Amino acid sequence: MLTMIGKRLMFAIPSLIGVVIVTFLLTRALPGDPAAYFAGPAATKEAVEQIRKKLGLDKPLIEQFFRYTNDLAHGDFGNSLTTGQPVAAEIRNRLPASAELTLLGLIVSIVIAIPLGVLAATRPGSWIDHLCRITTTAGVSLPVFFTGLVLVYFFYFRLGWSPAPLGRLDVFYSAPQTVTGFYLIDTLIARDFEAFRSALSQLILPATTLAIFSLAPIARMTRASMLAVLSSEFVRTARASGLSPATVIVTYAFRNAMLPVITTLSMVFSFLLGANVLMEKVFAWPGIGSYAVEALISSDFAPVQGFVLTMAVMYVLLNLVIDILYGVIDPRVRLEG
Amino acid sequence: MTAQPLLDVQDLTVEFSTRRGIVKAVQHVNISVAKGETLAIVGESGSGKSVTSYAVMRILDRAGKIAEGSVMFSGIDVKAATEGQMRDLRGREVSMIFQNPRAALNPIRKVGDQIEDVLRTHVQQAMVSDHGEKAIEALEQVKIARPRERYHAYPFELSGGMCQRVVIALALACNPQLLIADEPTTGLDVTTQKAVMDLIVELTKRKAMSTILITHDLGLAAAYCDRVVVMEKGRVVETAKAADIFANPQHPYTKKLMRATPRLGVSLRDLLPEEEGAAAAESAPAAVASAEGQKPLLLIEKLVKEYPRQGATATLGKLFGRKPPVEPDVFRAVDGISFSIGHGESVGLVGESGCGKSTTSMMVMRLLDQTSGLIQFDGEDIGAIAPASFARLPQRSRIQMVFQDPTDSLNPRFTAARAIVDPIMQLGDIKGRDALRARCEELATMVGLPHNLLDRFPHQLSGGQKARVGIARAIALHPKLVILDEPTAALDVSVQAVVLNLLQDLKARLGMSYLFVSHDLNVVRLLCDRVIVMRTGRIVEEGSSERVLSDPQDDYTKELLTAIPHPPLPVH
Numbered sequence: 001m002l003t004m005i006g007k008r009l010m011f012a013i014p015s016l017i018g019v020v021i022v023t024f025l026l027t028r029a030l031p032g033d034p035a036a037y038f039a040g041p042a043a044t045k046e047a048v049e050q051i052r053k054k055l056g057l058d059k060p061l062i063e064q065f066f067r068y069t070n071d072l073a074h075g076d077f078g079n080s081l082t083t084g085q086p087v088a089a090e091i092r093n094r095l096p097a098s099a100e101l102t103l104l105g106l107i108v109s110i111v112i113a114i115p116l117g118v119l120a121a122t123r124p125g126s127w128i129d130h131l132c133r134i135t136t137t138a139g140v141s142l143p144v145f146f147t148g149l150v151l152v153y154f155f156y157f158r159l160g161w162s163p164a165p166l167g168r169l170d171v172f173y174s175a176p177q178t179v180t181g182f183y184l185i186d187t188l189i190a191r192d193f194e195a196f197r198s199a200l201s202q203l204i205l206p207a208t209t210l211a212i213f214s215l216a217p218i219a220r221m222t223r224a225s226m227l228a229v230l231s232s233e234f235v236r237t238a239r240a241s242g243l244s245p246a247t248v249i250v251t252y253a254f255r256n257a258m259l260p261v262i263t264t265l266s267m268v269f270s271f272l273l274g275a276n277v278l279m280e281k282v283f284a285w286p287g288i289g290s291y292a293v294e295a296l297i298s299s300d301f302a303p304v305q306g307f308v309l310t311m312a313v314m315y316v317l318l319n320l321v322i323d324i325l326y327g328v329i330d331p332r333v334r335l336e337g
Numbered sequence: 338m339t340a341q342p343l344l345d346v347q348d349l350t351v352e353f354s355t356r357r358g359i360v361k362a363v364q365h366v367n368i369s370v371a372k373g374e375t376l377a378i379v380g381e382s383g384s385g386k387s388v389t390s391y392a393v394m395r396i397l398d399r400a401g402k403i404a405e406g407s408v409m410f411s412g413i414d415v416k417a418a419t420e421g422q423m424r425d426l427r428g429r430e431v432s433m434i435f436q437n438p439r440a441a442l443n444p445i446r447k448v449g450d451q452i453e454d455v456l457r458t459h460v461q462q463a464m465v466s467d468h469g470e471k472a473i474e475a476l477e478q479v480k481i482a483r484p485r486e487r488y489h490a491y492p493f494e495l496s497g498g499m500c501q502r503v504v505i506a507l508a509l510a511c512n513p514q515l516l517i518a519d520e521p522t523t524g525l526d527v528t529t530q531k532a533v534m535d536l537i538v539e540l541t542k543r544k545a546m547s548t549i550l551i552t553h554d555l556g557l558a559a560a561y562c563d564r565v566v567v568m569e570k571g572r573v574v575e576t577a578k579a580a581d582i583f584a585n586p587q588h589p590y591t592k593k594l595m596r597a598t599p600r601l602g603v604s605l606r607d608l609l610p611e612e613e614g615a616a617a618a619e620s621a622p623a624a625v626a627s628a629e630g631q632k633p634l635l636l637i638e639k640l641v642k643e644y645p646r647q648g649a650t651a652t653l654g655k656l657f658g659r660k661p662p663v664e665p666d667v668f669r670a671v672d673g674i675s676f677s678i679g680h681g682e683s684v685g686l687v688g689e690s691g692c693g694k695s696t697t698s699m700m701v702m703r704l705l706d707q708t709s710g711l712i713q714f715d716g717e718d719i720g721a722i723a724p725a726s727f728a729r730l731p732q733r734s735r736i737q738m739v740f741q742d743p744t745d746s747l748n749p750r751f752t753a754a755r756a757i758v759d760p761i762m763q764l765g766d767i768k769g770r771d772a773l774r775a776r777c778e779e780l781a782t783m784v785g786l787p788h789n790l791l792d793r794f795p796h797q798l799s800g801g802q803k804a805r806v807g808i809a810r811a812i813a814l815h816p817k818l819v820i821l822d823e824p825t826a827a828l829d830v831s832v833q834a835v836v837l838n839l840l841q842d843l844k845a846r847l848g849m850s851y852l853f854v855s856h857d858l859n860v861v862r863l864l865c866d867r868v869i870v871m872r873t874g875r876i877v878e879e880g881s882s883e884r885v886l887s888d889p890q891d892d893y894t895k896e897l898l899t900a901i902p903h904p905p906l907p908v909h
Contacts, residue, residue, distance in 0.1 A: 330444075
């Protein structure tokens, strides 16, 4: 198992090198001159030139690249031009925010979607099948920012049940000491239950919004995959051997049907983690997606490169986890490790 | 019959509600099985034989239901029983063996656990502690070597025959009174088939169980069963003792089936119904005389195909400086074989799965590159041509292939006409819509495919019609050599008889040579002048079909021949 993990990680190295090169070139190729942007509209030509020199942008591309990779090797992602903060620190602060939100949304979604898909598959044409179809169609056809706004309108503005959608924690509480970066866990470790409740209540609306959106692919995939497995011959054999419906559905059908569902999960997760800029805007969530987009708009190279690189690493790790899960479920995969 | 039968099916009708209305798959069927009796239900695809057995177990699809009649199993009314009662019955009193053993087992669960699932469902709680042993006992009973290790095996680690043994162990684990075997040996090699059937019969006899054997193979039914029920289109057309039905078949359909079954001592024409056979014999064109002393059409010398034994990771392992594996790192699929095919000759290549016959045919087709050896076609060394470039060369049009599965080998988005003209559009010289259509119709006439079917898609055609499309496509470019890769293995016997005759006529009319790849010696004998028997990549015996089948020299050929079940008597 360990050798397999090691091998997988080694295979990831070339692709990471590729990501470093491509992001570097792409950010350079983007229109817009960061030096001019930072000098401001009223700056003189000399002032712009001076800033350019300061940023090292007057050097040839190849030299810039080597300086960049050298910094990377020392764990330095560079400084953001807009905020002046080191990128590495910013990402370290913002990634847990995105991850906590995404994970919670995904867990809520899994808890609803998988049983829904299984029930829909075992009773095709029943009311639960129709319910599954309606929820998934509705969930996927409503954009997240819209569902988010609707939820905020009702639960904050009309009913007042949830706190103002302004970040991860109510202003009255201070952030817990960082252990995992997940406020839900950190507050518990700090035994600050008031802060825990505040963090949770801030999370509920955005997580629900994400869950509604990600419900559709997971439930759909579960239903389709269960239907395929239920009509397979080994399920017929299991039925013909008189096994109870619970055994047939759980031990025989469900485990086999999980494989494509896990793949879908990984895709949904990586999509939600990085691409949910609108969600982060609606809930003023200090996440990684909005950070990257703001940096991109202001031609701020370092955060964009840092973001892409972080996402690439996340993706590699996620795929590794999926592969290990596959191996746990399907003995046929283990051989090829 | 004095005693009450174990299973009594009276006036059974099974309906399926489909999009086009209600379809009666089984109509007014009466079947009874006595205690300890072995009954065969014989019929071609669509005869309702499997549906009948599903109705007995009440495991029909959601769309199907027992519309009329009654099913009584040892005093229990199956139709009226609750689902809970049925669950108790299934596996403990009645159990079933299915066609495809590999698909019938849960691919991600240890076989021992699967047997235990059944035991745990049906055996008293008091015996739970003993379960591991019982499952091993069940595996032992079906003669699986080293059952203690196999208990922890997954289905993909076992061979097809071994999987079927596990399925049998699963079915017999709780000592049921009735075993329903639905085509238990289809898809298995003949020697494996014999071993599996012998095992089923031995075990059921020892346990005094009743058996229903569902099969399309009359020979199998005759060799292993007491009584035979013949079904056609959802109805029982004849029921008789096995010995009687072969000696004196009553119903015309039974007679037709019996005629169509390839067996010793008959010719290809005998397989067709009498009138058709006579007509075919008269209209058959005289064979194109093959010139003696001519060079052979296909000459193969010392052909070898080796595969690396390890997977793709090996190359990567080398990349990272791993030391090479110690075991021999190649597997010889084809191990230095030599043979030739003359002009207008048909040669059968026979062997069980894994013997290298398909690999050989693929190398001749230039779909695979050989490791070493010579392939000479019509005086030309085609073995030297790389497979990637061969598809575009004119030589390609002179070797064509007919594939095993008529459905899978047709593009589902192409009409029959489009499929037939496809090789002409790739390599032929006929241009223009009308000319292509004319050629297509000409080919359709040749293979006996009605012209009004030409614009249909594969799913709108029957198995026999699809086989005809495949053959028309293969002869579209006037090939000299056609490789037939088990062209009738997926067809019913009566359709097989027609297709084999068609192939014979086409060969005589067009002067083609055939390389007929098959596992069925009886079929090969009918169509081929010469037979080559292969085993583990080598040729073990070669000679004229009559000689090899009547007087086999090699032990392996003898074993193959004795494994084929034969109907007791030839029909007159």
